[in-house]
Amino acid sequence: MNKIKALVASLEELRLHVGRKDLMIGDYGLNAQLYFSLANACLRNHAVLLYGGMGANKTTLVNLLGAAFMGQPFGDIENLMISGHPEQTEEKMVGFLDPRQWSRPGGDAMEVLWTPWARSQWKVINEINRFPSGKQNIFLEILQKRKIGYAGKVLEPGDTSYFATMNPDFSATYPLDEALLDRISACVPATQPDFLGSLALSERERAIADLADGLPRFSASEFASLPGCVLEMELGPQVELAIISLLRDFTLCERAPGYDKTQLSGTAPSKGLCSGCHYFNNPEAVCWQADEGLSDRVRQDLRDYTRAMAFLTERRVDIEVLRAVAPYVIWHRVTPNRSALERPPYYGARRLDYVRDLVERSINRTLNERGEMNMIFSRAVDGEISARDAIKELSGYDDPIARLDYLPALERIR
Amino acid sequence: MKLRHFMDDAYQGKTRNKRLDTRKGDVVFSLDDLAERVGERPIKADVEKLVPEDDRLLASLISSNPGKKHQMIWGILTSIAAERSHQPLRLQSGNFVGLELSSGIIVLEHGGDHVGERMSGGRIFIKGEAGDYLGQEMVGAGIVVGSCGDYAFRNMRSGWGVVLGGSGKHTGVGNSGGRIAVRGDCGERSGWLMRGGRLHIRGNAGDYLGLLMSGGEITVIGRAGKRSGWRMKGGSIKAGSYGPEAGEGSRGGSILGLDS
Numbered sequence: 001m002n003k004i005k006a007l008v009a010s011l012e013e014l015r016l017h018v019g020r021k022d023l024m025i026g027d028y029g030l031n032a033q034l035y036f037s038l039a040n041a042c043l044r045n046h047a048v049l050l051y052g053g054m055g056a057n058k059t060t061l062v063n064l065l066g067a068a069f070m071g072q073p074f075g076d077i078e079n080l081m082i083s084g085h086p087e088q089t090e091e092k093m094v095g096f097l098d099p100r101q102w103s104r105p106g107g108d109a110m111e112v113l114w115t116p117w118a119r120s121q122w123k124v125i126n127e128i129n130r131f132p133s134g135k136q137n138i139f140l141e142i143l144q145k146r147k148i149g150y151a152g153k154v155l156e157p158g159d160t161s162y163f164a165t166m167n168p169d170f171s172a173t174y175p176l177d178e179a180l181l182d183r184i185s186a187c188v189p190a191t192q193p194d195f196l197g198s199l200a201l202s203e204r205e206r207a208i209a210d211l212a213d214g215l216p217r218f219s220a221s222e223f224a225s226l227p228g229c230v231l232e233m234e235l236g237p238q239v240e241l242a243i244i245s246l247l248r249d250f251t252l253c254e255r256a257p258g259y260d261k262t263q264l265s266g267t268a269p270s271k272g273l274c275s276g277c278h279y280f281n282n283p284e285a286v287c288w289q290a291d292e293g294l295s296d297r298v299r300q301d302l303r304d305y306t307r308a309m310a311f312l313t314e315r316r317v318d319i320e321v322l323r324a325v326a327p328y329v330i331w332h333r334v335t336p337n338r339s340a341l342e343r344p345p346y347y348g349a350r351r352l353d354y355v356r357d358l359v360e361r362s363i364n365r366t367l368n369e370r371g372e373m374n375m376i377f378s379r380a381v382d383g384e385i386s387a388r389d390a391i392k393e394l395s396g397y398d399d400p401i402a403r404l405d406y407l408p409a410l411e412r413i414r
Numbered sequence: 415m416k417l418r419h420f421m422d423d424a425y426q427g428k429t430r431n432k433r434l435d436t437r438k439g440d441v442v443f444s445l446d447d448l449a450e451r452v453g454e455r456p457i458k459a460d461v462e463k464l465v466p467e468d469d470r471l472l473a474s475l476i477s478s479n480p481g482k483k484h485q486m487i488w489g490i491l492t493s494i495a496a497e498r499s500h501q502p503l504r505l506q507s508g509n510f511v512g513l514e515l516s517s518g519i520i521v522l523e524h525g526g527d528h529v530g531e532r533m534s535g536g537r538i539f540i541k542g543e544a545g546d547y548l549g550q551e552m553v554g555a556g557i558v559v560g561s562c563g564d565y566a567f568r569n570m571r572s573g574w575g576v577v578l579g580g581s582g583k584h585t586g587v588g589n590s591g592g593r594i595a596v597r598g599d600c601g602e603r604s605g606w607l608m609r610g611g612r613l614h615i616r617g618n619a620g621d622y623l624g625l626l627m628s629g630g631e632i633t634v635i636g637r638a639g640k641r642s643g644w645r646m647k648g649g650s651i652k653a654g655s656y657g658p659e660a661g662e663g664s665r666g667g668s669i670l671g672l673d674s
């Protein structure tokens with residue numbers, strides 16, 4: 001932990017990364033771009049997407065952190081990275097058949113020469129949206145299986161940290177597949193430095209590669225120990241409950257098959273599904289305010305990043321950390337209600353803020369208004385009260401979780 | 415692990431009961447939202463129930479472009495905004511502005527069609543030209559306009575209208591009350607089927623003035639076109655001069671010169 005603090009301090013002192021404090025955990029401000037990258041470095045087999053305009057220090061920061069955590073020179077880490085462009089091929093990214101095998105006597109097994117990127121445990125995919133959709137599927141497969149396949153051969157690189165960067169939709173970019181977006185654990189906007197930040201950056205006189213040598217380096221064992229440190233952070237019941245309720249708030253839909261919005265096809269809240277529904281237009285109900293439901297993958301990401309962020313900030317894994325982290329884990333996975341998003345204060349542009357407000361509402365509702373109904377449900381599940389009595393009580397609650405989750409569950413118990 | 419212990423730990427004994435208030439702030443974000451709830455040809459009372467209390471949200475609804483689909487809803491919103499406001503509501507233009515207005519003042523640069531329709535109170539001032547159906551079915555209040563298109567003040571029951579320039583055809587058609595003053599000329603068939611009220615034209619009137627009228631008074635300072643008072647059954651027409659066949663087929667009423 002001390003080394004991580006030293007790394008953060010060095011980045012600032014050397015003027016290698018000067019970001020605004022846009023991530024508030026309680027009253028404490030942090031730079032989201034840096035801290036989510038650090039959190040990802042403390043986790044394994046998660047991917048963070050840095051999204052922002054050109055020159056916002058996305059790629060450089062990730063490579064600097066890679067140099068520090070992998071204990072390698074900055075230039076070597078930069079060389080490992082793959083960048084998106086239409087001519088990029090699987091052979092250049094992942095590996096190719098070793099041509100020498102055909103001139104060697106004997107040997108039936110196919111041999112593949114894996115690229116350094118494929119073998120690396122710090123994988124950076126630069127400008128991911130410049131890969132055509134077909135190439136993006138390669139990453140989907142890698143993130144899904146945690147293995148890399150080519151010509152029937154499989155490489156298991158082991159626990160890996162994945163980073164991706166992305167510019168907004170310029171020409172020669174391709175939309176990211178929803179399945180791939182769901183595999184991305186967190187998406188963090190990378191903003192341009194503010195006035196003070198720009199002033200600080202103007203003090204940097206040496207090249208980044210030179211300054212990068214001044215960053216503290218982690219040994220292999222130190223880097224390998226980080227996930228264990230994160231795992232030691234205990235997630236309390238309040239945070240677990242808030243996470244599950246948050247997912248249900250986004251996913252439950254009275255009109256979807258199985259009340260599950262992820263089952264919808266061809267229709268969505270934005271396509272008139274909610275017309276006439278009594279939850280529609282109720283600001284306390286989250287369901288109509290986003291088109292997509294959230295998968296269990298989101299629950300795992302919320303748990304992991306909340307823990308990691310608590311570890312980095314040396315605090316308990318409490319609800320304030322979840323409040324801060326959850327919007328970044330969710331916003332890239334959902335499409336907000338258009339007319340609500342276009343109103344002030346979002347103006348059609350501030351999607352992260354929109355999702356942040358939804359998260360706030362859900363968490364506050366869980367902590368406050370849902371207490372009684374949650375107690376009734378838990379007592380019924382434990383058999384302390386009869387399912388019939390609980391159903392009768394819960395029928396008076398108009399909360400979507402009570403109506404669409406608890407009541408059907410109790411009917412099954414009965 | 416017992417679920418109840420989990421919940422107990424999560425809430426630490428503090429639970430608060432509150433139902434999801436499904437009626438709380440049926441927030442309307444756009445004209446589409448409003449139309450979904452009240453339909454595209456709503457009653458003003460239905461719209462009033464859903465209009466946001468927040469004046470800024472109402473202002474942003476009014477500033478949005480209603481298109482043809484939501485123009486009636488938008489018109490009702492302009493009336494509600496004018497009624498709530500202590501200051502005159504100033505708008506560029508639009509169809510159905512001031513629809514069912516009951517109080518307040520609206521000032522328009524120029525009007526679209528159906529401005530001031532069914533208004534019962536308040537004032538509408540239009541600096542430039544208005545379209546067709548201005549003040550249709552008015553039951554009170556007043557409109558001042560630079561000039562207007564056809565069917566102005568059609569089926570008027572009460573109130574008044576002043577046209578500073580000319581008006582189009584069918585001005586005051588079917589009126590049963592109210593007063594209309596036109597400083598310029600009016601088009602043909604003005605005062606058609608009039609049953610009451612007054613129509614005063616300072617300029618010239620087109621053909622078929624007061625066609626089939628059964629009551630009310632029409633005064634034309636200039637010249638009335640041909641067939642004025644054709645088949646009229648009641649009421650009176652006074653004009654500076656008349657075209658041919660004035661009063662032909664009339665079964666009542668009077669057609670007089672201005673000196674009479």
